[in-house]
Amino acid sequence: MAIQSRLGRRRLLQIGIGAAIAGCSSIRQRSRQGFGSHSLSPSALATAGFNSLAQVASRKGFFYGAASDYAMLSSDAQFAARYVENCRILVPENGLKWRALRPSPTEFDFTKTDWLFDFAVKYSLQMRGHTLVWHLSLPRWFSETVNSRNAERHLVHHIESVAGRYAGKVHSWDVVNEAIEVPDGRPDGLRKSPWLEFLGEEYIDLSFRVAAQADPEALRVYNDYGLQYDTSSHAAKRHAALRLLERLQAKGTPIQAFGIQSHLRASETRFNAEKLRQFLRDIASMGLKILITELDVSDQGLPADIEQRDRLVADAYREYLDVVLDEPAVIAVLTWGLSDRYTWLSEFKPREDGLPVRPLPLDENLERKPAWWAIAQAFDNAPLR
């Protein structure tokens, strides 16, 4: 079968997901029929021969992958099979955050992330690191322990230990995540995070410099959200982001890429392709690569009807990807999860009617949704890198 020929039957059997794969030709059959009934444009049929989103992306010279974690990949063989089939790059959704790795100020627990790195090697996946420096997901001991006298030592020690442990095995690190906040940050847009409070804006430069030393090979990314829409807050954030990049580059900070998280809302109409294109061009003209790091499409506020909902979610993926993939500096697309079975939106942005949310390419039964086809079609239409 096609999936097995791409991955090699032996590799699939290695983690016992061969059996899970065995049932999937019928799934694919149903998906293709379903595809017709969702009436996507006929050119999408051209992608029907592809078995995986990663495959379509790699034909155009960029990576596709999705956030996941030890909990699902180690325990849900059917999900793991779909994951390996579709993804070429793995980003731990939570596993590399401080709260997950740091039981105490002096200890690290790499058990689960080591497992993920081994999983990636076994299935020829690249790894992305998320994230070395963030104001959230800090361990409980952080607020009692870290202060302006010792913050630099803690920051440097953490980056050296984590990026150093996986040096040479990481495609890209989100070195600093979400350092901008508008309108509640400083006048220059910087978020009033503990790191800013303790170390001033230099914490960003320091983080990139230490990451560059600890793992010179990983692409160093600044990652943020709230950048894509034609709203005043997103415009202000785009502005602050560009100013930050300029300041970092002027100081010689070794930043190499910008991550646009891209948590979309299917109900959002304030989308201006030209303004987004201009933002992407502005980043690219600074010599930086761009990654779409956390793409998903919330169906909050959409009608209950599944067919209608799935169509609107698929349309949002397609509209967005058509614009961002036109920019040659975009080198990777990651969705924030692969299947509706596991999505942060169930908890963080539930629907008012209590129905399960449907924001990702596969549904909760791991079958392809119109979103899968829309993404495949956008990838297939993308210019070659």
Ligand code: 9MR
């Ligand atoms: O999806 C993640 C969720 O499971 C965590 O509880 C949460 C806090 O650590 O973080 C979520 O992921 C966030 C990511 O790390 C940074 N950008 C926004 C993502 C969604 O909140």
